[in-house]
Amino acid sequence: MKSKSTKARSLLQLDEQLCFALYSTGLALNKVYRRLLAPLGLTYPQYLAMLVLWENDGLTVSEIGERLFLDSATLTPLLKRLEASGLLTRTRASQDERQVVVELTAEGRALKAKARAIPSELFCAAECTPDELASLKQQLESLRESLGRNA
Known part of the structure; x- marks a missing residue:
């Protein structure tokens, strides 16, 4: 069993942070969009x-x-x-x-x-099912609303 101090330290590790998961996912998403949007300028x-x-x-x-x-x-x-x-x-x-x-x-x-092909190309890059992406989008919108209320 982890001690209290070990557990507290693990909560402060980068890979345990929701903010970092969102941030680094945003960076990856932007890289894909950069490639997809370049032909549109x-x-x-x-x-x-x-x-x-x-x-x-x-x-x-x-x-x-x-x-x-x-x-x-x-x-x-x-x-x-x-x-x-x-x-x-x-x-x-x-x-x-x-x-x-x-x-x-x-x-x-x-x-x-x-630009019509951009959403489907992003969908392919995400390598998720439509249901997985719909669920993720809904969860992110709910999180955004909660955080907005508590900002």
């Missing part, structure tokens, strides 16, 4: 922003930020790069000059067709 955060806009075009920066859990200081430079690439436009809202509305260009809408 997108980074992973840019891909997430495009996903939001492909779902719902014409959102404000704050609405996109809410969906992605990002503040405008982080999101604005990302959107500026997408605008410079010709994938979207950013304009001040006529009703409220403080808000910036983001809309896809024709090129940005067309990129959606090129």
Whole structure:
């Protein structure tokens, strides 16, 4: 039987940390996405922003930020790069000059067709069954909600 001090030490080992498992998995996931997104000329955060806009075009920066859990200081430079690439436009809202509305260009809408294979390619890279991935996604969303309530 482990002593209390041995048990306490084992809880502080890197491989025992949930945060490290999530962090290192995120790094691996980003490497796969980097490879998959390179032909589209997108980074992973840019891909997430495009996903939001492909779902719902014409959102404000704050609405996109809410969906992605990002503040405008982080999101604005990302959107500026997408605008410079010709994938979207950013304009001040006529009703409220403080808000910036983001809309896809024709090129940005067309990129959606090129991105259609990304989810299935990621699915293949994960080497999991659809049920395993669905369960994992649900568990992660539940964890995110719990942590958000207790942050």
